Each structure stands twice: as C-alpha cells, then as structure tokens.
Amino acid sequence: MAKVVECVPNFSEGQNKEVVEALANAVMQTDGCRLLDVDPGPSTNRTVFTFVGSPDDVVEGALNMSRVAFSLIDMTRHKGEHPRMGALDVCPFVPVANVTMEECSECANKFGSRLAEELNVPVYLYGHAAVNDARFKLPDIRTGEYEALPEKLQQDKWKPDYGPAAFVPSWGATATGSRTFLIAFNVNILGTKEQAHRIALNLRTQGRGKDQPGRLQQVQGIGWWLEEANMAQVSFNLTDPDVTSMHVAYEECLKDAKEVNVGVCGSQVVGIIPLKAILSAAEYYIQRDNLFILEESQKVRLAINRLGLSSVSQFNPKDRIIEYMIEDESEANTLTSLSLRSFIRNIGARTPTPGGGSASAAIGAMGAALCTMVGWMTYGNKKFMALDGTMRKLIPPLYEAMNALIPLVDADADAFNAFMSAMKLPKTSDEDKEKRDIALLSTTKASIAVPMHTAITANKCWEPMKELAVHGNVQCISDLQVGARALETAVWGAYYNVMINLPNMTDDAFKTKAKSDIDEALKQAQDGAAAVLKIIDDRVNKG
Structure with a gap:
C-alpha cells in the first residue's frame, strides 16, 4: 500500500497572484507530489497550500516551494490579519494513509534540517516533532510574531532547532512539525471585528488567560475582519477535531452571537478537510433534527447546508475533502x-x-x-x-x-x-x-x-x-x-x-x-x- 503524507505549508503572501502561482508551480513540478488546494487570503495576506505524496516526495516539494519563497517574499513589507513570523510561516506534515505520526516527524526533521542548511534561516520544530513541551503548540512558538524575532532569537530558550539564532529580515523564522488533521474553520459574523474577537475569546481553549479559560478544548481562535467579504469572522484552528468538531464550534458561535445580538451567516473551511469531519457534522444534525439519511453524498450535502460552508465561496466536496481528492488514484486499478x-x-x-x-x-x-x-x-x-x-x-x-x-x-x-x-x-x-x-x-x-x-x-x-x-x-x-x-x-x-x-x-x-x-x-x-x-x-x- 502506498504511503501518503499531506503537507500544508502556509506562506505569508495572499495578495500577489504571481507569487502564489510561482509557489504552486514549484510543487506541481516536483515528482511524486500532487497539489490538492491553493487557498489565498487577501485580508490575511497568507496562502495555504495542500499537497500529498510519499514521505520523501513531500519533503522535496516543500523545499522547492521554500526556495521560491526565499527569492520572492520579503517579510519586511508584510502586513496581514493572520498571526505570522516567517515567509514560510508553518509547514506541517500530516499522516493520510499507511504512514505513522513518527514518520511524519521524520519528514519535519528532514525538511527543517535541509531548509536551515540551504537557506541559512532559523527553524523550529512543533507538534509531535517538538523536542520539548514548550514548543508543542504553534502559538507559543509564534508569540510576538515576526516583530519579536530579533530579541527572541537571542534568548537561550528560543534557540532554533535548526539553523542560526540570527534574525533574517526578509524571511523571519519557520515552524515545521507533524500533527493530526487541523481544521482551519471560520464562522462568519455580521458584526464588527471586536464582536467576533469577543466570541473567539469566549470559546478558544486559552480564553482570556489562565483565570478565564474558554469553553472549547483543543481550539485556537481569533476575531478578524474579512475585507473581501465585507464581514467579520471568528477564525478557529480546531487542532483536534475529535475533541472539538466543526459543528460544535459553529453551534457555540451561534449561542454567543445571539447574546451580543449579531447575525451568523455560515462558515468557511480554509484548505482541505477529512471526510470524517463532514460526516460527524452530518450525524449531529441528523440526530438533532430526527432525519433519516444513509447515503454518504446526502450526508455531505446536509453538513454543507447546515454549516453554511458555501457562504464565502463554493464548497465543492470533490475539491475540499481529501479522501475524495485522492480516491481517483487509489481506486484506479480496483x-x-x-x-x-x-x-x-x-x-x-x-x-x-x-x-x-x-x-x-x-x-x-x-x-x-x-x-x-x-x-x-x-x-x-x-x-x-x-x-x-x-x-x-x-x-x-x-x-x-x-x-x-x-x-x-x-x-x-x-x-x-x-x-x-x-x-x-x-x-x-x-x-x-x-x-x-x-x-x-x-x-x-x-x-x-x-x-x-x-x-x-x-x-x-x-x-x-x-x-x-x-x-x-x-x-x-x-x-x-x-x-x-x-x-x-x-x-x-x-x-x-x-x-x-x-x-x-x-x-x-x-x-x-x-x-x-x-x-x-x-x-x-x-x-x-x-x-x-x-x-x-x-x-x-x-x-
């Protein structure tokens, strides 16, 4: 059985189409890599790429993209709504088929080592590839973002896992690691950025601080303004969808939005998601509304409808659910x-x-x-x-x-x-x-x-x-x-x-x-x- 790893590099460029296309071409021209999704965000000034391949192939694909980014992205000029610390801000490796988390951690180490050696930039390991607990969570590594790096890199506790402890103005720093599927899930708020952020603070695990934790577990969250859609969003990272799923985050947003008298107008998934996440939402609404639905395609349609996943842009299951995107190849000879x-x-x-x-x-x-x-x-x-x-x-x-x-x-x-x-x-x-x-x-x-x-x-x-x-x-x-x-x-x-x-x-x-x-x-x-x-x-x- 073929080993399949998903790589989801996030580059700090979502406005310049030529740069985004150059990054996409870099991975498409890498043997053994299949680009599944490109999701640029003008307001966040960030593009999330998703591609799959064998462990060795995805490492090569990520390196090819990084070389392009090094020549085309300048962090000294970067501004955007999304937290970031580098031109290639984060590059996670995710097990998809016949691959262990340990093998994905090996991918992260190979990639981080070669990236640091070739481009002479600082690289941190996070997630299951982290060498110490303080670096397991990406937000902890990213604290202070790009602007804090000159001082942060001088501290012993923030010495990079690979590369120099030196500030590279055009690049910043990169985090790479291995993790389970993370779902970037945004709930649309017909209100202000401040109202969206208030909801995010209520729900995210971190809450407002140690004395005021949020209601949801394994959730990162922030409120921001989405200029291209003329509305605010509660932007979630569901770091373990088995603990907090999309429908739970969405329904909790509905509760809090009602309390502050703002409307909710659907949601948005950034990048690719596993089928399990969609079917979990479908089963919730089937049980809640006493429906009788067995066909998978109908369950998928129900979840898309109930969560309003097509409210910002069309949610096509064949283009957004990873199992559907890779099944053509996996079942071609069955x-x-x-x-x-x-x-x-x-x-x-x-x-x-x-x-x-x-x-x-x-x-x-x-x-x-x-x-x-x-x-x-x-x-x-x-x-x-x-x-x-x-x-x-x-x-x-x-x-x-x-x-x-x-x-x-x-x-x-x-x-x-x-x-x-x-x-x-x-x-x-x-x-x-x-x-x-x-x-x-x-x-x-x-x-x-x-x-x-x-x-x-x-x-x-x-x-x-x-x-x-x-x-x-x-x-x-x-x-x-x-x-x-x-x-x-x-x-x-x-x-x-x-x-x-x-x-x-x-x-x-x-x-x-x-x-x-x-x-x-x-x-x-x-x-x-x-x-x-x-x-x-x-x-x-x-x-």
Whole structure:
C-alpha cells in the first residue's frame, strides 16, 4: 500500500497572484507530489497550500516551494490579519494513509534540517516533532510574531532547532512539525471585528488567560475582519477535531452571537478537510433534527447546508475533502471500479483472479442491496406510512452490510495474489525458507480471513430480513427472495474458499477454529434463508 503524507505549508503572501502561482508551480513540478488546494487570503495576506505524496516526495516539494519563497517574499513589507513570523510561516506534515505520526516527524526533521542548511534561516520544530513541551503548540512558538524575532532569537530558550539564532529580515523564522488533521474553520459574523474577537475569546481553549479559560478544548481562535467579504469572522484552528468538531464550534458561535445580538451567516473551511469531519457534522444534525439519511453524498450535502460552508465561496466536496481528492488514484486499478461488464469479463478471463471469493462478495453485496431496496420501497410510501419507524430500524444494517461487502471483492483477490507471491519466494537457504514459511502462514491466514469476513457480514442481514419479509412492500417480494438466495450463495462461496485454503494452514489452533466458524456460518445462512423464504411463502399464500 502506498504511503501518503499531506503537507500544508502556509506562506505569508495572499495578495500577489504571481507569487502564489510561482509557489504552486514549484510543487506541481516536483515528482511524486500532487497539489490538492491553493487557498489565498487577501485580508490575511497568507496562502495555504495542500499537497500529498510519499514521505520523501513531500519533503522535496516543500523545499522547492521554500526556495521560491526565499527569492520572492520579503517579510519586511508584510502586513496581514493572520498571526505570522516567517515567509514560510508553518509547514506541517500530516499522516493520510499507511504512514505513522513518527514518520511524519521524520519528514519535519528532514525538511527543517535541509531548509536551515540551504537557506541559512532559523527553524523550529512543533507538534509531535517538538523536542520539548514548550514548543508543542504553534502559538507559543509564534508569540510576538515576526516583530519579536530579533530579541527572541537571542534568548537561550528560543534557540532554533535548526539553523542560526540570527534574525533574517526578509524571511523571519519557520515552524515545521507533524500533527493530526487541523481544521482551519471560520464562522462568519455580521458584526464588527471586536464582536467576533469577543466570541473567539469566549470559546478558544486559552480564553482570556489562565483565570478565564474558554469553553472549547483543543481550539485556537481569533476575531478578524474579512475585507473581501465585507464581514467579520471568528477564525478557529480546531487542532483536534475529535475533541472539538466543526459543528460544535459553529453551534457555540451561534449561542454567543445571539447574546451580543449579531447575525451568523455560515462558515468557511480554509484548505482541505477529512471526510470524517463532514460526516460527524452530518450525524449531529441528523440526530438533532430526527432525519433519516444513509447515503454518504446526502450526508455531505446536509453538513454543507447546515454549516453554511458555501457562504464565502463554493464548497465543492470533490475539491475540499481529501479522501475524495485522492480516491481517483487509489481506486484506479480496483475491481470495484470496473463496469459490471468488465468485472464479469475479468472473472471469465484466463486468470485466477478475480475468482470465487471475489464473486461471492459481489453476490453478497447485491443480495444486501436488493434487501435494502425493498426497505426503501416501503419507507416513505403513503400506503405503508405506519411502517416508517420500522423501516428506519431495518434499512441501516442492510445498507451497512451492502457497503461492507463491496471492498471484500478486491480484498479476496489481493489475498490470493499475496499468497501466490509468497509461494514464489526463494527457498535455497534456511533463512530463505524461514522467511517464506512466515510469509505463507500470514498470507494463508488472510486468504481464510477474507471469505470468513464475507460470510460473517452477509449473515448480519438475516434478522432484519425476516422482519422485512413480514412488513415489506408486497410488490417487492421477489426482490427479497432473490436477495435471500444471493446472500446464502455468498456464504456458500465463502465456505468453499475457506475450505480450499485450510489444507495450507500450518497453525493447527487457527485451522480448527476457522473450520468450526465457517461450518457455523454456513448453517446460519441456510437457516436464515429458509426462514426468510418461508415467511414470504406464508405471506403470499395468505394472499
């Protein structure tokens, strides 16, 4: 699996389009880097860039941008609403896929070391890359901003982690580090800058000082005036969205704005955000307003609407949610990205994958989908209005099973391919044989675990299906019957795939448990399908 790191350099230039374009070009011309977003702010005089790549590639991309910034940005002339201390003010590295926080800290150290050595500028480490607690939080490092650097750099406690303890007027200083996703989230206030700042002081973790902390945790905040939109903003950095999410910050702003009699007109996200943050907001409003929404795209739309994320500029999920922005590349070669025609022809080709395991998962997903459809064809139907509450309970587990089975189509093929690769490992020396045996054991377990997961997931459908068979739209009875047989077939397919791999298993305890579990899963599927079909037959016969 490819390692993906997000890099989010903030440069102190948001007004000169030529400089912003030159910085963007620097990263776009770096091999292995993909620029996702450029978010310039004229009032803040700051541009937030977001790009992704492998750990080594993002370090090179950030360095290429820094070289351009060094020649084009002059901090002696900089003015803007956003706190800053350098031409490249901050450059965080964020884990996205198959990368640890420690690896991102290594990126920060490599970048900081090379930046300081090449440009001879002071660099501080913050976040999870910080060498001491006093530098963990970026605002602590940035205290006094650019103007305080000449004196600050002379203090022992503020000696840079890399580079000279000397003031470089045109550059200032740079902070680099590693962190979790930080969400730059601004709430629009139809009032003054002072009113917005008053709200920020009430809510940010720091509050007004040690004796007057704010209400929200892991939140930085400030009030400023957004000239291009002719309104004020409460500007938040949500440093841990799992602790304080966008919707919590937004709703708290609404409360305080009401108290000072000012209006709130939506919000704005600066840069890229993770899908989880949007879905968290959607789930809050679904629960609060007693809505019934399962489709991810509808949840995303709901969150955008409730938070007013398009109030300053259009919020396009494909351009702002990182998972959507990188999924085209990550899913380009997957079986589930193929058309149905191509998928079937791939099964029928002269290749071992996709095979029975992938087909079983696909059949199971279609079975769960048919059952989900029956639920939807009942819910919201005036004729079955009394059953809306029941359908709200029955549809979600079927919908979840459908979505959980889809990725198992590729997982089964991947497990088989990994086993075949292990079979081809050399076995000339004892060391080679040991490595090969370990690889074979691991890949055999995976080849058993995937179809087992298919069976377990498909079997989660039987209980809601039984109730659906009793209450579901009678016009869709045949769809439910096909769904039941499809799910039973999926478990049969999983059973055969487990059984064919068991002889290769050298872990006797694992082998015994797998055999017992798949036997039980098959019986559960047979009993479940029989029960659903009998309920339907009895219902039809009663006419």
